[in-house]
Amino acid sequence: MRSVGIDDLEPGMILGADLLHSGRMLLPAGSVITSGNIVFFQRQGIGDVKVLSSPQAEPDEESAEMAFRYVRDYFMFVNHDHPAIMTMFDISVRRTAVQIMEGWKLPTYEEQTVSELDDMRDLFFRDEGKVEDVVDAEIKIASFPDIFFKVKKVVDDPTASAQEIAAVVGLDVGISAQLLKLVNSPLYGFPSKIDSLSRAVALVGSKELCTLALGLSTISYFKDIPPELIDMRKFWLHSLTCGVFAKIIAEKVDGVVPEVMFTAGLLHDVGRLIIFKKMPCSSIQAMLYARENFIPLVEAEDMTLGFNHEDVAKDMLKKWNFPSELTDIISNHHSPQDAEAKIKATILQVADNLTNAIEISNGGMYVLPGIEDGAWELLDIDADCLSSIVEEYDRQIEDLFQVFFT
Numbered sequence: 001m002r003s004v005g006i007d008d009l010e011p012g013m014i015l016g017a018d019l020l021h022s023g024r025m026l027l028p029a030g031s032v033i034t035s036g037n038i039v040f041f042q043r044q045g046i047g048d049v050k051v052l053s054s055p056q057a058e059p060d061e062e063s064a065e066m067a068f069r070y071v072r073d074y075f076m077f078v079n080h081d082h083p084a085i086m087t088m089f090d091i092s093v094r095r096t097a098v099q100i101m102e103g104w105k106l107p108t109y110e111e112q113t114v115s116e117l118d119d120m121r122d123l124f125f126r127d128e129g130k131v132e133d134v135v136d137a138e139i140k141i142a143s144f145p146d147i148f149f150k151v152k153k154v155v156d157d158p159t160a161s162a163q164e165i166a167a168v169v170g171l172d173v174g175i176s177a178q179l180l181k182l183v184n185s186p187l188y189g190f191p192s193k194i195d196s197l198s199r200a201v202a203l204v205g206s207k208e209l210c211t212l213a214l215g216l217s218t219i220s221y222f223k224d225i226p227p228e229l230i231d232m233r234k235f236w237l238h239s240l241t242c243g244v245f246a247k248i249i250a251e252k253v254d255g256v257v258p259e260v261m262f263t264a265g266l267l268h269d270v271g272r273l274i275i276f277k278k279m280p281c282s283s284i285q286a287m288l289y290a291r292e293n294f295i296p297l298v299e300a301e302d303m304t305l306g307f308n309h310e311d312v313a314k315d316m317l318k319k320w321n322f323p324s325e326l327t328d329i330i331s332n333h334h335s336p337q338d339a340e341a342k343i344k345a346t347i348l349q350v351a352d353n354l355t356n357a358i359e360i361s362n363g364g365m366y367v368l369p370g371i372e373d374g375a376w377e378l379l380d381i382d383a384d385c386l387s388s389i390v391e392e393y394d395r396q397i398e399d400l401f402q403v404f405f406t
Ligand SMILES: [Fe+2]
Pocket: 268, 269, 298, 309, 333, 334, 352
């Protein structure tokens, strides 16, 4: 998405965000701008308009070359002969080239580093504590929202009706409103509006809705992390993007429930948030170390902390009594061959790499973590489909982000 001055706006461009003026909606996101719209915006005194970068835009040679050199560094750590990685590289170079052509300035190293932390202390120094200490310290101060367990109890009861399940979900007003927005979002693309939870249960499925409720409860658990510690918007955009990719890939693989993969994507890096809360100084150190040395964050965490966000998630999700399958997939998203559900953990790993690949053109800081040898082949899908998955994502993400984070 980019900002365009009203004088440079052209018919056919696509509006990237709702256009509001004095609290009034002039045009919703996703609309194709007409010459009539442009005249109207001029009369209203609109200065800039956010438009989507055209997916069909053909980057010029100079931009493509600059993008190639810039993106190459982010693929340093991964196997260049891998079919999925090669496709991700092409996607990333193209998106970055279009951004450059449209005036994006490549970020400098300083712009990509994180701010200093004052008055922050880690729970312990390296080697003086373990993963369990980090998790126990978190659990001591806050408990996991219990709406999920209430929903799970009624979903596990074979005699419960859609109305009964809906009534229990409805106990949490925030979660039920978000669930309704989610099933009405482009992620589901139902032809007519779903205006009740019981209808959502009937259409999406009770177990599936329960899994989505779990994802939403977890997001609400972390809503009060101080913004100076981590850019939560970027963090959740990364998570949501990974969730969307994981869901779309899952739809192409037999025997995988897309909602499970969406929730797994949404929560895959949740261990990072616990590390942020309890070990802020080491977290920053790991981020800087990863950035300076072009190594994946998970490796940098191992070096600075002696453990990583997979280890923390594993212990945390067990103590929170998460479903064992989700715990297994999330705890092995960088090492899917160690998972019991290898195919699902691989979907998550591919989705995470694809997320990192498209983030590069938006100033993403980290190299691709890579796909484990032999994992991709388990999915039995064509690497070319990753490009159409990204196109599908581009059409959905703005609306979806609003569902979760406004
Ligand atoms: Fe991760």
